[in-house]
Amino acid sequence: MSDTRDPAAPPAGTDSAHVPPETVAECDPARGLSRDPASGLSHDPATGHPRPPRREFKARGSFVTRCEGCNLPALNCLCPYRVQAGSRARVWLLTHPLEHHKPTNTGRLIRDVLPETEVFTWYRTAPDARLLALLDDARYAPFVIFPDDHEDYAHRVVGMDRVMAEVHADKVPVFIILDGTWRQARRIFRKSPYLASLPVLPLATERLTRYRLRKPASAAHLCTVEVAVELLRQAGDAEAAGILDDYFDAFNDSYAASRRHEKLEQPTPAMRRLQARGASAD
Numbered sequence: 001m002s003d004t005r006d007p008a009a010p011p012a013g014t015d016s017a018h019v020p021p022e023t024v025a026e027c028d029p030a031r032g033l034s035r036d037p038a039s040g041l042s043h044d045p046a047t048g049h050p051r052p053p054r055r056e057f058k059a060r061g062s063f064v065t066r067c068e069g070c071n072l073p074a075l076n077c078l079c080p081y082r083v084q085a086g087s088r089a090r091v092w093l094l095t096h097p098l099e100h101h102k103p104t105n106t107g108r109l110i111r112d113v114l115p116e117t118e119v120f121t122w123y124r125t126a127p128d129a130r131l132l133a134l135l136d137d138a139r140y141a142p143f144v145i146f147p148d149d150h151e152d153y154a155h156r157v158v159g160m161d162r163v164m165a166e167v168h169a170d171k172v173p174v175f176i177i178l179d180g181t182w183r184q185a186r187r188i189f190r191k192s193p194y195l196a197s198l199p200v201l202p203l204a205t206e207r208l209t210r211y212r213l214r215k216p217a218s219a220a221h222l223c224t225v226e227v228a229v230e231l232l233r234q235a236g237d238a239e240a241a242g243i244l245d246d247y248f249d250a251f252n253d254s255y256a257a258s259r260r261h262e263k264l265e266q267p268t269p270a271m272r273r274l275q276a277r278g279a280s281a282d
Helices: 097-101 107-113 129-135 151-156 160-168 182-190 224-234 238-259 269-281
Strands: 033-035 090-095 118-121 140-145 172-179
Touching: 090 097, 090 107, 090 129, 090 224, 107 118, 107 224, 107 238, 118 129, 129 140, 140 160, 160 172, 172 182, 172 224, 224 238, 238 269
Parallel strands: 090 118, 090 172, 140 172
Antiparallel strands: none
């Protein structure tokens, strides 16, 4: 969730004595940066140190005509196949800022299907206040989803049995998925002190990725929505997992066809299942 601070105030954690008045006047809390109009430099929200300006991010395909509802190319809109579901477990996405600009990001599919999904933008020096508050909420049992490939946090690694134990204790299990590239996810994991005390839940699955819109380093590297599907399935939310998996397949096929400038004339099996679910819910 974005911060709604007064844009005329210094960003959280910034010592205003080190930030010129003209810089404070052009703070951008959504990016966690402030800008000095005289020099064009951005400033770190915690230290006030200047940073070189960045070019505006341009995703490949940014000039394609897109549906305002699903953000897919209008040629193969995903909106007719959107079906919402409920789940006992929750998903919170901690998303790298650049992922929001990528139309191929699959994290947003989770929120389409599971309306109680929370999405937070990650900034190293400006953690989201709402996320911090939710981490302290006794109703939730949060788990950071991350591989158990380093000894320095081995004492924090748990399995799905721990998740089920929290369910039996009337807690709401929460899967915190680090939404970005592997390199970005590792940085988020290492540079977020508020995650350091949380249990780490590695995803144990034999599933291979079906994601065709970006080339993974390995077939075992699942995209964000595939991780959510497998976690929900293992936590007992089979119906929600199935709907989300079908929605991912519909997204995958729709987007791939649009890249080829082809119109899908007939719905795929996953699309037909989603249509049937939507019709039964009406």
